[in-house]
Amino acid sequence: MIFEKRTERIFLAIFFLIALCIPLFLEDNSFFVGKITTILILAVFVMSLDFLVGRVGLVTLGHALFYGLGGYLFVIITPEYEAVNFWIYAVYVMGISALIALVIGAVVLRTSGIYFIMITLAISQMAYYFFFDSLAFGGGDGLFIFMKPETSIFGLSFLNLDNPTHFYYLALLAVLITLLVIKIILRSRFGRIIEASRLNPERTEALGYNIFAFRLISYIIGSTLAAYAGLLFALQYGYVNPQFMTWEMSGTALVMSILGGLGTIYGAILGTITYEGLQYLFEHMSEDWMLFMGGAIILMVLLLRKGLAGYLEKLLEK
């Protein structure tokens, strides 16, 4: 069983059960279906960050770089007025993102601790200003996706990306696959070594493992998953702009991940839903929603030692 904890199994069962049924109840309300789709896409992004920060021990404040890159790469490599195949181009986007992550990872992984946080931040800020100041990539306005891709596999098409409900299930599928990929990696021999190198790098190295290589591969995996999330987000709204890669975006994802319970992976889903849910609630309650949001974050840090997942586990694990 790759889901070791009872709390995890209960949460995921309830989550997927509700998530599968939501479009049935909201069939005629495409706004809410769209809103929840966005939350699912964000959950993929936050899970990939949670894997890097909580499990590999790479605290990055530049993860949004890859989120934005997913969208930008797609628009850049597709012909403007032609509906391309989604799956093929998703593979291209992830492949190029993986190569970029390889290069960036090889540089940033030379540092550690607080310097790692700062150098990842610096690189994502560079990318932000690169796209912001460039005329070729639309500057601050970004780029638009004029044609939604088609999604046929071997000539069979069962998903229409213009249909909000279909897009919703595509995002839910992304959540499921990301969760499984990360969980399977963590259960594998590779995952054990990653875990060991976070807890005791010196000893792991002494056992003969090249932890730089393990970290680099993990960095590539996490970044590629983030790029896929960014691609989905860009496709949902039909554009990509530099706002995708601000440090605030990386910071918010980090908040969601810590709130949910760092390193628990399923906590990332919980954290994303809670954060987005609270923000939606406060925005509708008051113009000064940030005051409530900030207050809620502060309260949760003070009261919950291991995030929301930690709190649930205290209730459910005996």
Next chain:
Amino acid sequence: MSTELFFVQLINGLQYGLLLFLIASGLTLVFGVMGILNLAHGSMYMVGAYLAWYFVAITGSFTAAAILSAVVALGLGILIERVLIQRLYNRNHLDQVLLTIGMIFVFNSLQSILWGNDPYGVAVPEALSGSVPFTDNSSYPVYRIFAALICIAIAAALYFVVSKTRLGMLIRAGESNREMVEALGVNIKSLYTIVFAIGVMLAAISGIIAAPMRSIVPGMGESVLITCFVVVVIGGMGSIKGAFVGALLVGIVSTFAAVLMPTMSNMIIYIFMILVLLVKPQGLFAK
């Protein structure tokens, strides 16, 4: 670039660098002594600027406003440390990051509730409103020179306090071994409160000094925060000397970049920082 323009830009860069140092010094001091990465440090800079504007509007005097604002900021620093930060000393760094991000939300929101979202400006105090002739056809505003001198004075005072006084000795001791300092009978809790409050006050003073030179707008804290991180990382986290050198380098590099290659100017300091880290992964003055 003419020699004249070169010197004007050099002075601009130094002056901007000195202001950056003043903001970054608090950040690096708090990190060095307490191990806390205060992401809300930029908000304190914003609070300083808004308080200066508010008190100038009430009292009509810049000096009075500056003193009042600094005192309020000091009190705010003590309050924040006592109520919030103190509860997180035994927790990991990421909890502290989360807490200070929450504080950014709260301060931004309070700013918009208390003072609205319109941009404000503070008039340069009359005694400092002139400009010094530089060459035949260029001059330099007196207030900017004054601001640079104040920054140098505070840097010197900070150096003196940290290296020559009893408080400084305790600060340095607390940096290297917290338990030992505690075991020797020093109340490390109040030491931390003092250090944090000084950090907040330094950020606020920077905001006060910057108020007559820059427009006071929502979000001014976040943009300065990131630049300060660059400064502190180039210099070496926790090192005040490093922050000084890093701030002057960043000030000069970004000022010249804005003139020489405007399309790249935003990226230059980050490229500069990455180059520094590749050569010295712990910054220039690592401990």
